[in-house]
Amino acid sequence: MVTVFLRTVFIFFLLIVSMRIMGKRQVGELQISELVVTFMLSELAVLPIADRAVPVSHALVPILTLLSAEVILSFLETKSNKLKKLLGGEPATLIRKGRLDAGELARHRIELEELLAEMRLCGVFDIADAEYAILEENGRISVKPKASKVPAPAEDTGIAAEERGVARALIVDGELNEKTLRASGFGKDAIGDAIAESGTVQKAVFLMTADDAGNYSIYIKEEGGSVSPFSGRLKKGGDK
Amino acid sequence: MKAFIASLAVLLAVAAAVTVSAVYADRSAGELLDLIESIPETPDGAVNSIGAVRKKWEGAKGVLALFVSRTESDRTDAAISAVLAAAKAGDRGGYAVALSALRDSVLSLRRGAGSPFASG
Structure with missing residues (x-):
């Protein structure tokens, strides 16, 4: 049993490293070669875990070979359009x-x-x-x-559009995220005022987001699982 | 570019490791087969020769176990024990069968872990 445990841990980390090296693409965005490698890796990885008679090298060698071949092939595809079309197809x-x-x-x-x-x-x-x-x-x-x-861009219609930046999650399930609060540039006082304005308390906030311009949305937990929204604009200044 | 070089290095390292292991398995299996060929065809006075085969096998088994399935190495273990038991018992029929099984198991080891281009 110890062998199975050790093999599982080893194969798990080997696969994590392999998939990390292969890249961050989601399953739906895999190229054909990546998809093939992913399927093969999952099959190969199970072999020495499921059957103790199979030496780990019988998984290690093909996994490392597939991984290297995939990275080498991807690199060569970036250098040759013909190879890219041949292996990945064309839009x-x-x-x-x-x-x-x-x-x-x-x-x-x-x-x-x-x-x-x-x-x-x-x-x-x-x-x-x-x-x-x-x-x-x-x-x-x-x-x-x-x-x-297509809706006309604001600049084409002559309407002044405000750059609102990114909406950050400041409070999730009643918990204030200090890191995103610092990144937002708003202070705790401003957040407290907004929560008070919405007529609730921090613990009852399911989600609070605010963009760079200070536009915030508060989603308040209610009985029965429903969530009601409240919007406003944060006041700049105060504590940071 | 770094990932490409690292992958190329890994691929070459795997290829080198596979080649070295295949050569080692070929050589070890070849030496075992030579020793098996030197075992007398009858059980009389065969115990020492079988002892030499067992000693060689015990020495190589640790490394070979990295490349071959446990089923294969267990089969060779069992075959050596069977030949030795038959030799000690003076069982001519059982000895011939066990010796043949030992030869087959080592050949199978060689096929499993050795180079596909090797003879035998």
């Missing part, structure tokens, strides 16, 4: 200038319903609103809406 245009390419859909075995669902995820709810839809190498579909369907 395919499913909708070009508003015209759906049924041939490309069939070639990539994508059903119309699937395309519509992916378009909805991109915020385009009508196929007539899409100017381009491109099937990317990692299998995702990116969609460009028609210019007439």
